[in-house]
Amino acid sequence: MKFDNPEDILQLTPLWEGERYPNGRPKVSEGLLRRMRKITLEEAWGPLWNRGYTNQFEGEFKIIHPAKTMVGRAVTAVMVPKRPDLHDTLLSYGHEQEGRKGFFNQWVIDSLEEDDVVVVDMYDKIYQGTYVGGNLSTAISTRTQRGGAVIWGGIRDNQQVVEIENINVYYRGSDPTAIADCTMISMNGPTRIGRAVCLPGDVVLGTPAGVIFIPPHLAELTVVRAEKSQVRDVFGFIRLKEGVYTTAQIDASWNTALWQDFIHWFESASEAAEYRHLEWSEELEEARKLEGSGPSNDVRL
Structure with a gap:
């Protein structure tokens, strides 16, 4: 297997006919993202629901900036509980074969572009499931400018993260422990967030009511x-x-x-x-x- 594999991303997103990043991830235009920031959750939900996309919304989050709207392009990841042989194999593969640095969550954040949103299935793990804290949230802010994160799991350093004004973070809970005992099995593949499904390049619309993932071919x-x-x-x-x-x-x-x-x-x-x-x-x-x-x-x- 490969992390962030262009062949996989192209296979997963065949309905998108527009611009793509070098790794194949759909790149909905900046102008469309700007227009998306002015619409409501229900306005986005209706066209998707009527076309059979009934598993795109999740509302059970805590929100760092509850009154702010977040819009960006999804960069996805899936984490699972640690199994030593799987963990060691994938961590070594990323370091030795793909030249990645640090732990799994750093690999994802190091790949971010402007207007990206990290979307992570942390399997609702909060204790030792804190995907970001103050440092990585600052890195998200620097790299994405207006993006943020959607984490089906935990964060730490809330008092620091809340001071970062230009991004938003949706998360399940907070804990002072660092991330541990988990393994990333997918980067830029299908990701489940609660009862919603997100693919790489989906437009992420975060509102006070929750988050909806809009397929790129339906964004306009x-x-x-x-x-x-x-x-x-x-x-x-x-x-x-x-x-x-x-x-x-x-x-x-x-x-x-x-x-x-x-x-x-x-x-x-x-x-x-x-x-x-x-x-x-x-x-x-x-x-x-x-x-x-x-x-x-x-x-x-």
């Missing part, structure tokens, strides 16, 4: 659906305050007339300015089909 669709929901809500709030529509009309499927009103508003309203990269022809066409009407030329898309 997820953001676009979320942004469309947001701007439609803005329009709906405005029209409800004006008394133009009822809540039943806003909450139901929109007819062609309502869509025309929305699109005219969307093209000129200051409240919609940050969303003007969005396109609405699909939604308008669907409304026309539902009404059984022909095409109209009075709306610019």
Whole structure:
């Protein structure tokens, strides 16, 4: 076996057609990550759930900065309880064959890039399961700039880690002991975090409610659906305050007339300015089909 094996990563992520890191890990664009930071957990959850991705969320965490959103690209690892022969074989292999330094957790953190998030199955081990402390969290901060860690296990040095403002850490518990009696069996492979599954290159969205792992090939669709929901809500709030529509009309499927009103508003309203990269022809066409009407030329898309 190899740690961080490009052939394995390519095999695991065949639906991603965009840029990749040299090791094959999908590299969702920085612009898309920036847009992802503005969406809510529920907005991200909906498009995934509706496409059969029903095991992407886990909420049973403690959070270093509970009010902050974390977004980044997943770098994954799986740890298991120590078995001496397995432990010695894999540690020696990493040191001698792959030139890695230190303990298993350091190998992962030494590989991080900007906007990465460490995602580790520490099998819910807290005592001697502290994957990071003050030093390694500082290294994560330096390497990722805006990333962080999701650890199904423990951390230590909480009073130091909480002072690191530019990253976030999701974890199960804390303990003063150092990491021990565990072995890494996978780096950048499939990783289970509670009841969720994460693959290398997934977009990690951490919110006050928990963490959701978004497959890279669905990241753009997820953001676009979320942004469309947001701007439609803005329009709906405005029209409800004006008394133009009822809540039943806003909450139901929109007819062609309502869509025309929305699109005219969307093209000129200051409240919609940050969303003007969005396109609405699909939604308008669907409304026309539902009404059984022909095409109209009075709306610019």
